[in-house]
Amino acid sequence: MTPEELVKRVREGDPACAKIGLFDIDGVMRGKYLSAGKLASAIESGAAFCDVVLGWDSGDQLVEGLSFTGWHTAYPDAEIRLLPETMREMPFEGGMPLILAEFAGRAEAVCPRNLLKRVLARAADAGFTVKAAAEFEFFVFEETPQSVRDKGYRDLKPITPGNFGYSMLRSGVHADFYHELWTTCDAMRIEIEGLHTETGPGVLEAAIGVDEALEAADKAALFKTVAKILAQRRGWMATFMAKWSRDWPGQSGHLHMSLLDAKSGEGVFFDKAKPLAMSDAMRWFVGGQQALMPELLAMIAPTVNSYTRMIPGYWAPTAASWGYENRTCALRVIGGSEKSQRVEVRIGAADLNPYIALAAAIGSGLWGIENRIEPDAPIEGNAYAVEMPPERALPATLWDAAQRLKGSEAARTLFGAEFVDHYAATREWEEREARKAITDWQLARYFEII
Template identity: 65%
Template sequence: MEAREVRDIDDAIRLVELRGLSHVKVGIADIDGVMRGKYLSKEKFIGALRGGFGFCNVVLGWDLNDQLYDNVQYTGWHTAYPDAMVRILPHTCRDLPMEQVNGQSMLFFLCEFVESAAAICPRNLFQRVLQKADDMGFSALAALEYEFFMFRETPQSVRDKHYQNLTPWTPGYFGYSVLRSSVESDYYHQLLKLCEDMDMSIEGLHTETGPGVLEAALAVDEAGAAADKAFLFKTFAKVLAQRNQLMATFMAKWSHQFPGQSGHIHLSLKDSQTRLPVFHDPDQPHNMSKVQRHFMAGVQQLLPELMAMYGQTVNSYSRLVPGYWAPLNATWGLENRTTALRLIPGSAKSQRIEVRIGSADANPYIALAAALGAGLYGIEWQMEPEPMVEGNAYTQTFPDRLKLPNTLWEAAQRLKQSEAAHALFGAEFVQHYAATREWEEREFRRHVTDWELKRYFEII
């Protein structure tokens, strides 16, 4: 029996027994999309499969640096940080080929928070959006693609260097380079094989524009599975890099000298009953069906309100500057890579929308919830998109209603005030998530940047 054949609790127990494993690894997403987890003994794991297990709710109440949020209601010192109930998801079973125990791969399972914590759990949030799609008669397909910079550094060396003067994996600008991928083929093939072994296949992998930057396009799948695969990819691509004495970063923008790093989302819908695509209509311009048009309109019109769910860090907004392949307004265009939304016409199978606003640092569950939820909202309310943009969107002027927030703080305020966000995601999630983004902005404002020192120290 193989890991990807596991479908239910009995399958999971059987595979653990067959491999003679004494422990199993589990992981769960925090608010920022960081994987948190632990090893469970076989006995604990089997019991947890059947009845769940407690996981300290601080995972939903601290930031990237394990600092406690001071402005959230669900968790905090006032709650004394009790355990929250978690369920293990048998069908997410994966081999961890880099962890061998007695000649067998360690097994890994994803989890999600349930009961009271479900309202703010990122994975559970997206499951609720998927349920809304099902209630409306749709199932969603998704594929995510990530840009990430690679360095010849270690976690210790970047700290010793104070994150300055880092050595890129490869030098110079050389997008789509066969030279680079051939010289460094050992790592490329390790990554491709790891993703095959862990059931998160890469459809395309190539160098991007910038020193040491790669782009990986994950294969399309049912949206729930695609979200899990994106979450797994971001963690285990970094694991593999570090095991090769390299480092990968998914920061939105690590240097002002180079382009930012995107996390683009491709989406389409099928009819739940017939399983046929619903975005394609050959009798309409660009093959865009009425359903796709309303979906596009929903994503477009809610982009300014939901921006905090696509750009979740202060750094995310450093990427959104003219001329660096990142959109500045809630626009759409036909095969247009200067707009926030790119309509990709094609066959019934390939007709889709690409949401280009998201950065690589975004939590894939939250970003997908925003994109799919907004599209469903557009269908529900029969929204119509703004006029299609032709040519370079960076050089054009658009109505204020299409302007995107410029900072994380502004994005958090827009999210808090969004009636659509409350309707789609629930007041508990909106309040908790917006408060965590406010915390992130306030933490940034407590510090002095190198830019400020260089600009003001002597001359001001």
């Protein structure tokens, strides 16, 4: 649909408006309705959002210590660029168009979508295109935004009880939700390849179809918003936080990726003459990811809650490890053919920002190819039982991860100093806010006895 056709489509709508949306540092979708006339002007001449969108946290609290924005800049407008090619019709709003946007001008340096675009331009300069896909686990509850607050986020009721992974029973009973999620996502070009229950009460896993990396990130970011909308419209809630209960495994956000030759379109990761059929390019790509994972972890594990998931035996890696078809490792090489061989980054949880996490995963792999970084020998068997060298240890907290990111010369080269400083400051803020909380554990531990 051309911009002119899009505006005509909006003028003929009832109501005659469209939604525009973009994703902030935390991967939260922010947006608004625009009239047909305002949309036409925005497409032609650009538009703006208050730059506070890049200067507040997921709770709309102003982040202190940023140079890009703050009280010292008086929160001016930041340019945005509308992307008509991303238009999707929203079935839950009568087919109203949704158009994605990204920050432009000075704000490009700290914009998550533009960060990924810069990394993909680096890949293009090296003669590669990148394919990617995301998988998300998420818990669904018979709760509303009001009821969870009234309960203090305790004693929540999942839509189903107990463990029942890959359950035909559970998916059959709640088939209407599965079907609505599937058809809605399909209508919005967020094609789902697989959808099933996971182990735990009310937990689902969705595998989103592979696409070029930027489109894959758009789909992944949109999926989380759409799943939440559909759940809340029926009086339920879906959560993508990394770990909501100490009694159940965390929720993963796995990312798959491969490189193609930009000219021939053929995969460059497969070489049947090499061990594990891994080409030199794939081996170096994995080597770069492994080497930089401790420095870039904050970009893939972005919340305080992310680090509660990384414990042995809960399907979350605890070191920068890799293996062939090994789900206990942070990096899983998936074998196959020239078309299917890929690497899966398993360190992330469902709370990741797809643009930033993919930028970290792809950027570190490209750095590995550029510098011919050799990975360790692949781990066979249980990675949790293997003693890893100190340089493979991962930061244990978001604060430590932010410090590693700030001090990473590779990160500054790959992503730009302005992004690294801005993003690290937002992660430090998140940790400082968390330290203000008095937890149930602290009350039970100290209230009477100390």
